[in-house]
Amino acid sequence: MTFLLRFHRPRMRPVLAQAADLATDRRVVLRAGLSLATAAALLPYGAHARPSQEHVLIIQDHEFEPVSFKPQVGDTLRISNHADITHNLYLTYADGQVVTLDTQPPGTERTTVLNQPGRVFIKCWIHPVIRLEFDVAPAGT
Numbered sequence: 001m002t003f004l005l006r007f008h009r010p011r012m013r014p015v016l017a018q019a020a021d022l023a024t025d026r027r028v029v030l031r032a033g034l035s036l037a038t039a040a041a042l043l044p045y046g047a048h049a050r051p052s053q054e055h056v057l058i059i060q061d062h063e064f065e066p067v068s069f070k071p072q073v074g075d076t077l078r079i080s081n082h083a084d085i086t087h088n089l090y091l092t093y094a095d096g097q098v099v100t101l102d103t104q105p106p107g108t109e110r111t112t113v114l115n116q117p118g119r120v121f122i123k124c125w126i127h128p129v130i131r132l133e134f135d136v137a138p139a140g141t
């Protein structure tokens, strides 16, 4: 059985370019007369934040592709049905929250924004054999 896995990330500039921009921003801030403390307070955000990403998860027949991405809270999961059967998937978060996606005929995609850190299970209401689990990291880690 062939497994395909793709995940798309928004274009990210190289870290060095971001760091250079941050340094420039700091000089601008200083020239604007704000305190060093203010600039220092901005630094952790610029150094650690990562933009939300979109991860594509493909389902073939009755199985998901293995997960190789590292999702965070706020990331979007795009599930693409490459099977020739309809699925109706749902996510279960660690606290029991259930998010049901719409019925998903062959060739269609459904998206959901991951809203909690921790273990997430994806199953199908129609095909209980289908099961996938992965971890979601807190935002900004």
Ligand SMILES: [Cu+2]
Pocket (backbone or CB within 6 Å): 086, 087, 088, 124, 125, 126, 127, 130
């Ligand atoms: Cu199914």
